[in-house]
Amino acid sequence: MDKQLNVVPFISVDRMMRLVHSIGVEQFLVELAQYIEEDFLRWNSFDKTPRIASHSVDGVIELMPTSDGRFYGFKYVNGHPKNTRDGLQTVTAFGLLADVATGYPVLLSEMTMLTALRTAAMSAVAGKYLAPKGNSTMALIGNGAQSEFQALAFKALLGVDKLRLYDVDPAASQKCARNLARHGFASIEICSAAAEAVEGAGIITTATADKQYATILSDNMVGPGVHINAVGGDCPGKTEIHSDILLRSDIFVEFPPQTRIEGEIQQLAEDHPVIELWDVIAGHAAGRSSERQITLFDSVGFAIEDFSALRYVYDKTVGAETLEFLDLIADPDDPRDLFGMLMRSPAAMPA
Amino acid sequence: MDKQLNVVPFISVDRMMRLVHSIGVEQFLVELAQYIEEDFLRWNSFDKTPRIASHSVDGVIELMPTSDGRFYGFKYVNGHPKNTRDGLQTVTAFGLLADVATGYPVLLSEMTMLTALRTAAMSAVAGKYLAPKGNSTMALIGNGAQSEFQALAFKALLGVDKLRLYDVDPAASQKCARNLARHGFASIEICSAAAEAVEGAGIITTATADKQYATILSDNMVGPGVHINAVGGDCPGKTEIHSDILLRSDIFVEFPPQTRIEGEIQQLAEDHPVIELWDVIAGHAAGRSSERQITLFDSVGFAIEDFSALRYVYDKTVGAETLEFLDLIADPDDPRDLFGMLMRSPAAMPA
Incomplete structure (x- = not known):
C-alpha cells in the first residue's frame, strides 16, 4: 500500500497551464477528445445523474458526479454571469478523482482551464460526426x-x-x-x-x-x-x-x-x-x-466529459516528479485511533 | 475586490489539528455545538437535499451540499468498512465553503477530523434536549x-x-x-x-x-x-x-x-x-x-452540520497570518480572456 495515501496529488492552475504547454494546446485537445470518445463508447458503464444545482439570485453552484466503477469523479462549478462586472470569472471550477475501491481521492485539480479545454474538445468530437x-x-x-x-x-x-x-x-x-x-x-x-x-x-x-x-x-x-x-x-x-x-x-x-x-x-x-x-x-x-x-x-x-478530462490529466501526471501534494486526508497509523492521532501529533505541542 | 480571490484558503489535516489544539478539544466541541444550534434554529433558511450517494461493492462515496443563501457548502465523504483491513480510514472527508454571490470558494478543508468533531458535537446537542x-x-x-x-x-x-x-x-x-x-x-x-x-x-x-x-x-x-x-x-x-x-x-x-x-x-x-x-x-x-x-x-x-463546521472553521481562521492558500481558481485579468492567460503565463516559457 502506497505510504502516500494520506496526501492527494494537486494540479494547481499554474501546474495545469504548464501541463497544457508541455503537451501543446492542440495536441492536448486531440488527446482529450480521444479520452472523451473512449468514455462515450462505454456510456452504459457510468453512473449518470443530472447535475445537482443550487440556484441563487446571482447564479448557480453545481456538483457534477459520475463513476465508471473504478474511478469516481466530480466537478464543482459555478455560473455567475454578473461576475465579469467585478473582474471575476463567470465560470470557475475544480474537480476530484477518487478510487472507488477505497474512496480515497487520487487527484484534486483546478478545472476552470480544464473545463474550457474539455468543452471545446467535446464540441469537436460532436463536429467529427x-x-x-x-x-x-x-x-x-x-x-x-x-x-x-x-x-x-x-x-x-x-x-x-x-x-x-x-x-x-x-x-x-x-x-x-x-x-x-x-x-x-x-x-x-x-x-x-x-x-x-x-x-x-x-x-x-x-x-x-x-x-x-x-x-x-x-x-x-x-x-x-x-x-x-x-x-x-x-x-x-x-x-x-x-x-x-x-x-x-x-x-x-x-x-x-x-x-x-x-x-x-x-x-x-x-x-x-x-x-x-x-x-x-x-x-x-x-x-x-x-x-x-x-x-x-x-x-x-455533462459529468462524463469532466471525468474524461480528470482521467486524462491523471494519466498525464501520475508519478511525475514535480507533482504537488496536499495534506488532505487524515491517516492515523491505527484507523480506529483518529483521536490518538490528534492527541499525539506535533500540533499538540505548544509552539 | 480582494486580490486574493484566485487562491483558496486551505485547512490541511495538520492545520486542523493545530487549530483544535490552539482552542482545546473540549472548547472546540462546545463552540462547534453552538454553531450547529444556531444553524438548526434557522433550519428553514437552508437548501436541503438527501446526500448524493454513489454505491459500489466495497463502499459508498457521497456528496453533501447545502446553502443558507450567503454561503454554499459541501462535503465529500466516503464510507468503506473494509478499508481498515488495509490500514486505511473507513471514513475520509474534505469539504468546501463558497460565497453564493460569486460562486468563488472561500475555504477548502480536510474534514475527516472535522467530521469526527461535528458528529460528536451534534450528538451532544441532541443530548442536551x-x-x-x-x-x-x-x-x-x-x-x-x-x-x-x-x-x-x-x-x-x-x-x-x-x-x-x-x-x-x-x-x-x-x-x-x-x-x-x-x-x-x-x-x-x-x-x-x-x-x-x-x-x-x-x-x-x-x-x-x-x-x-x-x-x-x-x-x-x-x-x-x-x-x-x-x-x-x-x-x-x-x-x-x-x-x-x-x-x-x-x-x-x-x-x-x-x-x-x-x-x-x-x-x-x-x-x-x-x-x-x-x-x-x-x-x-x-x-x-x-x-x-x-x-x-x-x-x-446531515449536510447542515458540515456547513456549521465549515462556517466555524472559516470564522476561526479567516485572515490568520499562517493560512495556507491554494492556486485553485484561474483568474485572468480580463475574465473573457482565459486563453490569453494561458498563452501569456510563465508556464508558456520553455523551462
Missing part, C-alpha cells in the same frame, strides 16, 4: 472565454482553418482574433453582425454568456447543410437559438434528462425527439446523413 | 474512531463524567480508555458485554462500524428513562438497534427524508412518526418530557 465535409469555415458567435478553445479544437480535430467572428462587443472579437493570430489559421475575419458571420460557414458555433432567453441565431440565418454547435445555452432560462431552427434540425445531445432542463431544447416539447451523441459514436445511430440536413449539437456539458 | 437529568453515566458501545470524540462532547456539554466502554474487540476499548485517561473523567470502566455496559447509564451511545444489519442493543438491555444516541447506523442496510427498542422510543432525527433511507428507522414503516430535532431546539416540539420516556437520536449526519 455531424459537421458537413469539405467546408473548413466556422462562424464563431460569442467571442468570450470559450471562443479560442473552440476554434483550436475544430482546427486540430477537423481542419477548420477559416474563422468568422462576431460578438456584440467588438473588443471581444478583436481579443479573439489577436489571441489566435499566430496559430495557423488561413483566415480570421471579424464581422459586424451574426448574419454576416454565418455566410458560407459549414459550422456555426454559438458561445455567448447571457443568462436569459436570447436569440443569437434567428431562422433566416441558417441555411441547409450546416452544423450548429450550440455551446452557450447551459442552464434553465438560458438559450441562444430560435426554436424555429431547432424544429428544422436533427438535435444531438449528451444526457437527455439534463439537456431537457438546461439546453436549447428546453424551448421544445418534453418528448421532442433527440439523438444521444454516444449512440452516434458507438454506431447505434446515424450522425450526418444528408447534405441538406441541419445538425445541432445542444451542448450543455 | 433529550438525555435524562441527574445521570452522568454514559455507556459507549463501539470504541472506534468516533468514541473518544463522543465521550468528550458529552463531558464538555452535559457534564457526563462516567464512562462504561464495550467493543467486540477489547483492544479497541483499551485504546479508548487509554486515550481518555487524562481528560478528567471520574471513572472509565471497560465492560465485557454490551448488557454490562448499559447498567446504570442514562445515555447509551452506539457507534459501531459494521456495514450490515446488526443488533448491538437488544430489547431487554434498555430500561425506561434512558437516552439512546445511535451514531453508527448511517447507510442503507446498516443499523445497530433492535426494532423493538425503536417501537418503545420517541425518535428524533435530523432530516427525515435522509434518515428514513440511512438511519435506524429504515427498519420501521415509512410513516412511523419521528420528531425533527430542529423543532425541539426551536421550541416547536418537546424533547424529553417524562422520566420514563426512552428517547432515541437516530443520528446519520
